[in-house]
Amino acid sequence: MIEVYRKRGSIVRYENGVLVRVREAGRAVEEGAFFRCTPAPGTAPLPEKDAGDVLDAVRRIESVVSAPLRIERLIVTDGSAEHELGERRWSDKTGRIHLSIVHRAWRVLIDEGSLEGGGIESIAGAFARLEGEREAPPRLRLAPRVTAALTPSLFGVDPPNVRLEQVAGGVDGKGEPIGAVAAPPWPNWYRPSYRVRPQRTALNVAVRCSVSVIEEGLPQAIAVLEPPRGLDMRLLCVDGGHVFITTVRVVRIEAVAEPSAWYPFAAGVWAGEAEVVS
Amino acid sequence: MTGATFAMVTRDELWLLGAERLLREQRLSHGTSTLRGTEIAAIDAPDDRLLAESEREIEAVRALLPCPPNPGVAARVVVSARRAGGEIMTEPLIALSYRSLAMVSTPGTLTADCQRLLRIGATNGEIDGDYRAFPIVWRHGSGAVLLHEAAGHPAEHGHAPIDWPPWLAVHDEPPFPVDDTARRTAVADLLGGGRPSAMRRASFADVPLTRLSNVVARQSSAPFELPRRRIEVLLVDAGRYEPLTETISLYVSAADLVEGETSRRLRPFVIEESRQAVARALQGAGGAPERYPGVICSAEGQEVAVGSHAPLLLTRFR
Numbered sequence: 001m002i003e004v005y006r007k008r009g010s011i012v013r014y015e016n017g018v019l020v021r022v023r024e025a026g027r028a029v030e031e032g033a034f035f036r037c038t039p040a041p042g043t044a045p046l047p048e049k050d051a052g053d054v055l056d057a058v059r060r061i062e063s064v065v066s067a068p069l070r071i072e073r074l075i076v077t078d079g080s081a082e083h084e085l086g087e088r089r090w091s092d093k094t095g096r097i098h099l100s101i102v103h104r105a106w107r108v109l110i111d112e113g114s115l116e117g118g119g120i121e122s123i124a125g126a127f128a129r130l131e132g133e134r135e136a137p138p139r140l141r142l143a144p145r146v147t148a149a150l151t152p153s154l155f156g157v158d159p160p161n162v163r164l165e166q167v168a169g170g171v172d173g174k175g176e177p178i179g180a181v182a183a184p185p186w187p188n189w190y191r192p193s194y195r196v197r198p199q200r201t202a203l204n205v206a207v208r209c210s211v212s213v214i215e216e217g218l219p220q221a222i223a224v225l226e227p228p229r230g231l232d233m234r235l236l237c238v239d240g241g242h243v244f245i246t247t248v249r250v251v252r253i254e255a256v257a258e259p260s261a262w263y264p265f266a267a268g269v270w271a272g273e274a275e276v277v278s
Numbered sequence: 279m280t281g282a283t284f285a286m287v288t289r290d291e292l293w294l295l296g297a298e299r300l301l302r303e304q305r306l307s308h309g310t311s312t313l314r315g316t317e318i319a320a321i322d323a324p325d326d327r328l329l330a331e332s333e334r335e336i337e338a339v340r341a342l343l344p345c346p347p348n349p350g351v352a353a354r355v356v357v358s359a360r361r362a363g364g365e366i367m368t369e370p371l372i373a374l375s376y377r378s379l380a381m382v383s384t385p386g387t388l389t390a391d392c393q394r395l396l397r398i399g400a401t402n403g404e405i406d407g408d409y410r411a412f413p414i415v416w417r418h419g420s421g422a423v424l425l426h427e428a429a430g431h432p433a434e435h436g437h438a439p440i441d442w443p444p445w446l447a448v449h450d451e452p453p454f455p456v457d458d459t460a461r462r463t464a465v466a467d468l469l470g471g472g473r474p475s476a477m478r479r480a481s482f483a484d485v486p487l488t489r490l491s492n493v494v495a496r497q498s499s500a501p502f503e504l505p506r507r508r509i510e511v512l513l514v515d516a517g518r519y520e521p522l523t524e525t526i527s528l529y530v531s532a533a534d535l536v537e538g539e540t541s542r543r544l545r546p547f548v549i550e551e552s553r554q555a556v557a558r559a560l561q562g563a564g565g566a567p568e569r570y571p572g573v574i575c576s577a578e579g580q581e582v583a584v585g586s587h588a589p590l591l592l593t594r595f596r
Contacts (some may be wrong), residue, residue, distance in 0.1 A: 021318070022483040023321050025322065041322055153571040197303065
C-alpha cells in the first residue's frame with residue numbers, strides 16, 4: 001500500500017534576535033518499509049505570516065526578564081499548515097515559546113504551547129530572588145509545567161497509583177481524530193514534519209491518578225533547570241518567601257489534579273498540578 | 279549580519295547494509311534564504327546546479343557502500359551542497375552505526391572506518407572503570423573530541439583563554455573558502471583566544487551561527503611512555519560543553535582497560551570535568567594528527583559535521 005501525504009506551511013520564528021520567515025511545501029510517501037520525502041515547490045505556498053503576534057510575545061517576555069537575570073535563548077514560533085492524505089484535508093496552527101533564563105550559573109527552561117506565555121513573569125520574579133541550592137524536601141507540589149516535563153519519563157516506568165492516558169482532541173499525523181485512549185496500543189500517528197516518518201504513539205498524554213487533591217502548603221516546584229533524566233529532576237522551588245534549587249528523584253506520585261494546560265513535550269502533554277514524594 | 283542569499287540542497291538516505299543493501303529512507307530538502315539585517319526570508323526553491331552536484335555526489339557514495347558480513351550495520355548517507363557568495367561547496371558524510379556504536383565517515387575512509395567499527399563492536403563492555411584511577415590514552419584521534427568540547431566550544435562562546443600545555447596547539451581550520459553567510463573563512467587559534475570564523479547552518483531555514491568547522495590539534499615535543507595500566511579510548515559517542523559552569527561531559531562508548539598484555543572492554547562511561555581540569559590533565563602526545571571518524575555537533579537544534587583531528591594524547595585526571 002502506498003500512502004502519499006502532502007503539507008504546505010508558513011511559519012515566522014523569532015530566534016535569539018533574528019526573525020525567520022519560512023514557507024515550504026512537501027510530499028512524503030510511505031511504501032511498505034520504504035519512506036521518502038521531497039519538497040513540492042510547484043505547490044502554491046501559503047501566504048507569509050505576519051510577525052506581529054511573535055514580536056508581541058518577545059516584547060512581553062523581554063519586559064519581565066531583567067537583571068540579575070538574562071535571557072540565554074528565546075525562540076518564539078507562529079505557524080500555519082495545511083495537510084492532505086488521500087481524501088483527508090485538515091489544517092492547524094501552532095504557537096511555541098522556548099525560553100531559557102540564566103541567573104549566575106543556573107538556568108531555567110520554559111516551554112509553552114502557545115504564544116501567551118502565562119506564568120513566565122512569576123517564574124522570572126522568583127528566579128531573581130533565588131537564594132541557592134537546598135536538599136530536596138520530602139514532598140513537593142509540581143506546577144503543571146513541571147508535571148508536563150516529567151510526563152514523558154513515566155512511559156515504561158509504570159509508577160504505582162498513576163496511569164498515562166491519551167486525551168481526545170484534534171487530529172493526528174494521518175488526519176484521523178485523536179480519541180480518548182486509556183492504555184496502549186496507541187492508535188494514533190505522530191508526524192511533526194513531512195520529513196519525519198510517522199509513528200504510532202500516545203498524543204496529548206495526561207497523567208491520571210485516583211487522588212486529585214493536592215496538599216496545599218507544600219514547597220512548589222515551578223520550573224525545571226534541565227530536561228529530566230528519567231525520574232531525576234533539577235527544579236526551581238518556592239517555599240513561602242524562599243526560593244531555592246533542588247535535585248529530586250521522584251519515587252512516588254501521590255496526587256495529580258485535572259489537566260489545565262497543554263505543553264509541547266514529546267507528542268504533546270496535558271498537565272495539571274501534581275504532588276510527589278522524593 | 280549582512281545581506282546574502284544562501285541556497286542549500288541536502289540528500290539524506292538510510293541504508294541497511296549486509297549481504298544486500300536495502301534503502302529504507304530517502305529525503306531531499308532544498309531551499310534558498312535571504313538574510314537582511316536581522317531578518318531571514320526562506321523558501322524551498324530549488325537550485326538546479328546544487329541538485330545536480332548533490333545527485334552526482336550521492337551516486338558516488340552509494341557505489342562505495344560496503345556489504346559487511348555482520349547484520350545490523352546501518353549507513354545514513356548525507357550529502358549537502360551549498361551556494362554562498364558565488365561559491366559552491368559539497369559535503370558528503372556517511373554515519374555508520376552498529377550495535378550501540380557510531381562513526382561519521384567520508385567516501386575516502388568508508389571501507390576502513392566500517393571495518394574498524396565492526397572490530398570495535400565485536401567486543402562487549404564487561405567491566406566498569408573509574409576514569410580518574412588510570413591514565414587515558416586517546417587513540418584514533420579521539421582526543422580531538424575532548425578538545426572540541428574543552429577548547430572549541432569555549433572559543434565559540436568567547437570565553438577567556440586558560441592555560442594549556444605549551445606543546446599543544448588547537449585550531450579551527452574551515453575546509454570551505456566561504457561560510458554560509460558568504461564571508462571568507464579563516465583559521466582560528468582556539469587556545470589563544472581566537473573565535474571560529476565560520477557562520478554555519480544546518481538547513482536553508484536556519485539562522486547562521488558561529489560554529490566550529492574542523493578542529494585540528496597538533497603537538498610538538500611532548501613524548502610520553504605508554505603507561506602499563508591505562509584506559510584506551512576508542513570511540514566517543516557524544517560530548518557537551520556547559521557554558522554556565524565551563525564544564526565538559528564526554529560519553530565514551532568504547533574504551534579498553536589495558537594492563538600489560540591484557541585488554542578488557544569497559545562499559546560506556548562519562549567523563550565530566552571543568553575545562554581547566556582537562557588542560558591540567560594533558561600529559562603528553564605523540565605523532566601527527568589523525569582523523570577521528572566523526573563529530574556531529576548540535577547547537578540550537580542545528581546539527582553540523584565538524585572535522586576532528588588529533589595526535590595520540592595522554593591525559594591523567596585526578
